[in-house]
Amino acid sequence: MISQFFVLSQRGDNIVFRDYRSDVQKGSAEIFFRKVKFWKEDGKEEAPPVFNLDGVNYFHVKVVGLLFVATTRINLSPSLALELLQRIARVIKDYLGVLNEESLRKNFVLVYELLDEVIDFGYVQTTSTEVLKSYIFNEPIVVDAARLPPLGPASLFMQGTKRMPGTAVTKSVVANEPGGRKREEIFVDIIEKISVTFSSSGYVLTSEIDGTIQMKSYLTGNPEIKLALNDDLYVGRGGVPNYGGYSGSSGAGAVILDDCNFHESVHMDNFEVDKTLSLVPPDGEFPVMNYRITQEFKPPFTVNTLIEEAGSLKAEVILKIRAEFPSNITANTVLVEMPLPACTTRVNFDLERGVVGQNADFKESQKRLEWSVKKMVGGSEHTLRAKLNFSQELHGNITKEAGPVSMTFTIPMYNPSRLEVKYLQIAKKSKTSNPYRWVRYVTQANSYVARM
Numbered sequence: 001m002i003s004q005f006f007v008l009s010q011r012g013d014n015i016v017f018r019d020y021r022s023d024v025q026k027g028s029a030e031i032f033f034r035k036v037k038f039w040k041e042d043g044k045e046e047a048p049p050v051f052n053l054d055g056v057n058y059f060h061v062k063v064v065g066l067l068f069v070a071t072t073r074i075n076l077s078p079s080l081a082l083e084l085l086q087r088i089a090r091v092i093k094d095y096l097g098v099l100n101e102e103s104l105r106k107n108f109v110l111v112y113e114l115l116d117e118v119i120d121f122g123y124v125q126t127t128s129t130e131v132l133k134s135y136i137f138n139e140p141i142v143v144d145a146a147r148l149p150p151l152g153p154a155s156l157f158m159q160g161t162k163r164m165p166g167t168a169v170t171k172s173v174v175a176n177e178p179g180g181r182k183r184e185e186i187f188v189d190i191i192e193k194i195s196v197t198f199s200s201s202g203y204v205l206t207s208e209i210d211g212t213i214q215m216k217s218y219l220t221g222n223p224e225i226k227l228a229l230n231d232d233l234y235v236g237r238g239g240v241p242n243y244g245g246y247s248g249s250s251g252a253g254a255v256i257l258d259d260c261n262f263h264e265s266v267h268m269d270n271f272e273v274d275k276t277l278s279l280v281p282p283d284g285e286f287p288v289m290n291y292r293i294t295q296e297f298k299p300p301f302t303v304n305t306l307i308e309e310a311g312s313l314k315a316e317v318i319l320k321i322r323a324e325f326p327s328n329i330t331a332n333t334v335l336v337e338m339p340l341p342a343c344t345t346r347v348n349f350d351l352e353r354g355v356v357g358q359n360a361d362f363k364e365s366q367k368r369l370e371w372s373v374k375k376m377v378g379g380s381e382h383t384l385r386a387k388l389n390f391s392q393e394l395h396g397n398i399t400k401e402a403g404p405v406s407m408t409f410t411i412p413m414y415n416p417s418r419l420e421v422k423y424l425q426i427a428k429k430s431k432t433s434n435p436y437r438w439v440r441y442v443t444q445a446n447s448y449v450a451r452m
Helices: 028-037 078-096 101-106 108-118
Strands: 004-008 014-019 050-053 056-063 066-072 185-198 204-217 225-228 233-235 255-257 259-262 276-279 284-293 301-309 314-323 330-339 344-350 358-363 368-377 381-390 405-412 423-426 436-450
Touching: 004 028, 014 101, 014 108, 028 050, 028 056, 028 066, 050 078, 056 078, 066 078, 078 101, 078 108, 078 284, 101 108, 185 423, 255 284, 276 284, 301 330, 301 405, 301 436, 314 330, 314 368, 344 358, 358 381, 368 381, 423 436
Parallel strands: 185 436, 233 255
Antiparallel strands: 004 014, 004 066, 050 056, 056 066, 185 204, 204 284, 225 276, 225 423, 259 284, 301 314, 314 381, 330 368, 330 405, 344 381, 358 368, 405 436
16 A cells, blocks of 8 residues: 655646655655755765655656656565556546646646546556546647657657557547547557677677567447468477578568567467457556567667777777668667766767767766767768777776667657557448557567677
């Protein structure tokens, strides 16, 4: 059970606050924010998601720049509390359409109504958007999503001639379109987070894909849906014909999932036969399927790093990244980070000319090099040269005091696993309306590291 729940802005403003048990002091939100803002314990810059202060356990998650926090004096399971905070954020987003400070302030009556139904006297009642519909009576005040900055994979739309409407993921599950009509549509996202570790010579040491198939339905009447996946999809490596051949994101071969789990609404009667999933989607956004792949795949980027001494107090770094995906795909917000020796005092950068949206910076307080490229087309290659200046001579091998190099990126309409939705069939058919079906693919870096 939890004692308090509150949502703070990045400035520490208290947007939402609900005290369920009155056993924690009222100023806990201010105490929490000051502790998190000036956290310096154990040599870490950021506070952990769970910590204890003066007998009060604080749990928090950060969602689109907002801090969702729960407090309790009892020994509550951290995983339970953090999962609850994530689900509360998801429910609020389902009802408001847009989750940000402005939408919370404009819809505070609806938000408090949701909180009172989700939690009663500190005990969780339900986090189901569909169940809550029977108890929620306030209508959301819609916030104009056109003015909002893009946040994560939800803002990435289809590339090419057929584009998803900009309001696709910012609609409330209870609000209608202007004129009282409800637009019939359903969204399916295949989101894959990849973890790759390269050796100092550029070979792949470990590679893994954590994927999820997310669905959000705006269909009236909750019709049954059939979702068909690859014919050559297998769970586990046993029984896979001719297993052992390499298959990259653009090559041939079976898609092998090491393990997977499904939402409770999914029926798997025909999954082994024709790889189709049947379900009646609940309201709101939910994961249809989570899966993990350790099968060899072609990494979307190769990273080459060279660092060598150029004198007693100088060194030179050469970073080269190459996009290994097709030229019709573009990666967004590519960021390369590299820790530098602790005695580094100044860094001079030599950037390639003609590259739009490229920037390099030296974070002196953290002794870290940051190189960002706003957009990177498949097949392209970029190089950064940096000259380092040290305050004292380095003792030993310079490569032991620098690195490893890490990358973060987002690639819309690309998935290295080759898992795909072949078709999306809706059981309810009407002569007057044909529901829109949107399928998106997004690949993100989870842990993308190149050793020195």
